[in-house]
Amino acid sequence: MDISQLMTRFGARLAHLPTHTKVLLTLATCVLLIELALRHFGPRSRVYSRWTRGIEAVGAVWTAVLLSIVYVVSVGPVSLFMTLTGKDLLDRTAGRDVTSWKAHDPNPLGPLAAARHQF
Amino acid sequence: MNVLGISCFYHDSAAALLRDGVVVAACQEERLSRKKHDSNFPSRAVKYVLKQAGVRAEQLDAVGFYDKPLLKFERMLSTYIATFPRSFGSFRKAMPVWIKEKLWVPSIIRRELRPYRGPILFAEHHMSHAASCFLVSPFEEAAILTVDGVGEWATASFGVGKGSDITLFKEIRFPHSLGLLYSAFTYYLGFKVNSAEYKVMGLAPYGKPVHFDRIMSDMVHLNEDGSFKLNMKYFSYDHGLTMTNGAFSEFFGGPPRKPETWMKEREFDIAASIQKVCEEVVLRMARYIHRETGLTRLCMAGGVALNCVANGRVIRETPFKELFVQPAAGDAGGSVGVAHYVYNTLGKQPRAPAWTHAYLGPEYDESEIREYLDGQGARYRVVSDEELVRETARLIAGRSVVGWFQGRMEFGPRALGGRSILADPRDAKMRDTLNMKIKFREGFRPFAPSVLADKASEWFEIDCDSPYMLLVAQVRDGKRCIPSVTHVDGSARLQTVTRETSPLYYDVIREFERLTGVPVIINTSFNVRGEPIVCTPHDAYLCFMRTNMDHLVLGHHLLDKKDQPPLREDVDWRTLFELD
Structure with a gap:
């Protein structure tokens, strides 16, 4: 298969995409091209700094949206389970214990092997 | 043997370099970046300590990091689960930083220290503190007490150091933290957390500890052995973006003081009260550790060990006869601690002579x-x-x-x-x-x-x-x-x-x-x-x-x-x- 055939197949595929996907792809391509152009021709320009701030603002909104979903979907159910089973991961019971010192458990891997890990 | 110790990503990032067990150089990043309490990776400090030691990154034998990021991440997740849905704000603010930076500590270290290919070793936060004070102290054997805001889970720990070995016996775990309790009052008094705690200590002598009994009965459940639990209904540092909440304000009859506003007797009395609480906790801890270990020498580190009023009382009012406090007792000292831990404790190397000074930074001829x-x-x-x-x-x-x-x-x-x-x-x-x-x-x-x-x-x-x-x-x-x-x-x-x-x-x-x-x-x-x-x-x-x-x-x-x-x-x- 030569390059022209590949391009034709790729074009046909794009043509069959739904309209909203085409719009999103066009938008993403434009953002990428503008970013590359500004980075190449004016990395210290005021336009590029404004562009970066704008993109960062969009990124912050999307991060907030995605993290909200992650928080509700992942943290929420586990929290609910813990509440139902009466477990408190932070040991916040206000009872007057004789001591609140807990044993410092040495890592079962041994000191040197444990030091190679982040846990 | 050259060992580089690094502490960063929370506050007071720093780097320290040990050559054959002797600290050749140590420096906080803030001094070079001119950004107070700089928490970023200490690139400038690393560059300085390497230059001072005359070694290149590839000549390092090991790099130590002062805490265990994944254990800390586990604590964060557990906190979010336990405080759902109030923890949403904190989750949203913290997660991008974790995902972008804090979960990739080895990669960041390798990138910054290119072409270094040696081992990267991790010590527990309180082990780094313990090593930072004991292994540079003049004592062959001593009890060790570390108290700070929070490391991975531990907020305070004690143990014994002997020769090059350190054994931590017990700890108090998050959210029960003397350091965070003190920081909560720092916040309430209108000062910057993780920065201006010493101002509260300086303010305390102007007031009377009139709230001491109330704090001890309602807010802090202190045991005879110095261990304690906090009544978390007064605090929001476990889930929120502030240290205290409405219940705390109600307890003291008003909202937190606005920064830079005039201070009155009320603020003086609150500062005096929390200072007295802090001293009481530290004194009880020290007495208990003396009973448990039978030793008469004590080494202290962790942010709370910078509370020199409490330190003075430890040496005067407990059975400990000698006290050594790491001069960089806060997180910056963790860089020295982990480097010593890697060299002395893990490497089973004898200790170098004790520190006699803290002049370890840059010099200009x-x-x-x-x-x-x-x-x-x-x-x-x-x-x-x-x-x-x-x-x-x-x-x-x-x-x-x-x-x-x-x-x-x-x-x-x-x-x-x-x-x-x-x-x-x-x-x-x-x-x-x-x-x-x-x-x-x-x-x-x-x-x-x-x-x-x-x-x-x-x-x-x-x-x-x-x-x-x-x-x-x-x-x-x-x-x-x-x-x-x-x-x-x-x-x-x-x-x-x-x-x-x-x-x-x-x-x-x-x-x-x-x-x-x-x-x-x-x-x-x-x-x-x-x-x-x-x-x-x-x-x-x-x-x-x-x-x-x-x-x-x-x-x-x-x-x-x-x-x-x-x-x-x-x-x-x-x-x-x-x-x-």
Whole structure:
């Protein structure tokens, strides 16, 4: 298969995409091209700094949206389970214990092997 | 063998380099980046320690990181689960930083230390603190107490060090934290958390601990052995973006004080109360550790170990006979701790001689200083050692304020005669002058004295050395002629100076004594409010020119403010440094 055939197949595929996907792809391509152009021709320009701030603002909104979903979907159910089973991961019971010192458990891997890990 | 220790990503990032078990260099990133409490990866500090040691990254044998990021992440997730849905704000703010940076510590270290290919080792946060104090202490065997805000899960721990080994026995776990309790009150009193806790300590003597009993009955459930639990209904640091909540405000009858507003008796009393709580907890912990270990020597580290009032009481009121506190007791000291842990404890290497000083930072020789001053068009006199000592002491005795820049910069939060501002403690007005015209800071804040070590017990109620300014003692009754370093309760946070560690500085104080009969001078850090302590001749000259300091001593160069041309390009320092 030569390059022209590949391009034709790729074009046909794009043509069959739904309209909203085409719009999103066009938008993403434009953002990428503008970013590359500004980075190449004016990395210290005021336009590029404004562009970066704008993109960062969009990124912050999307991060907030995605993290909200992650928080509700992942943290929420586990929290609910813990509440139902009466477990408190932070040991916040206000009872007057004789001591609140807990044993410092040495890592079962041994000191040197444990030091190679982040846990 | 070269071991690099790194602490970063929370506050006070730092790097330290050990060669064959001896700390060759250690430096906080803030001193080089000029951003107070800088938490970023300490690229500049790493570059400096490598240069000082004369090694390249690929010549390092090991790199140590001062905590276990994944255990910390586990604690964060557990906290979010336990406090759902109130933790949403904190989750949203913290997660991007974790995903982008804190979960990739090994990659970041390898990127920054390219082409280093050796091992990267991790120590628990409190193990790093424990190693930072015990392994550099003069003790062959000692009890160890570490207390801070929070590491992975532990907020306090104790154990025993013997030779090169350290065993931690027990710990108190998040959210029950003495450091965070103190920080919560710091926040409520309108000061910056993880930065201005020492201001609360300085404020305390102005008030009465009228809330002590209420705090101990409702907020802190303290056991006889010093362990405790906090009543979390008063705090929001476990889930929110603030330290305290409405219940806390209700407890003290009002909202948190707004920063920079006027302080009244209420704030003084609250500060006095939390200070007393802190001391009570630390004292009980120390007594318990003594009972458990039977040892009479104690090493302390962690942010709470910077509470020199509590430290002073530990040595006076517990069975411990000797105390060593790591001069960089906060997170910066973790870099030294993990490097020693890797070399001594994991590597089973014998310990090097104990620390006798904390001058581990950058140094600038006379030619570098001269070149800089000439470039600025500064007018100066080059003087000999004898003349420098004589002239500096004469200026101080004549009520001049002198910037003192000598040798290597100190490691840790205290200026100890390397980067200091010196003044006459006999002048009652000197405190206000320094606070208002030189440091531009709150008027209530006391100044610390440097005293000749051999005269310390004559002037202060102390019978041990305090080389790192980490002990508070009362000024003796017959010696109250030093009002500028005597706090309202008659106490002082003193530094004892010996000729062996700081010859020039010692001689200046001795000459001052010859002139005045007082072997004590004011020693405050060389900076303005919100600024990290000066590091380079450039930092020192700028600070000198922007404030009302009278003279500056840079190495053997003596500068008089009156002779100096105005700065060529100057900006208001308040726009450069965020007030702490």
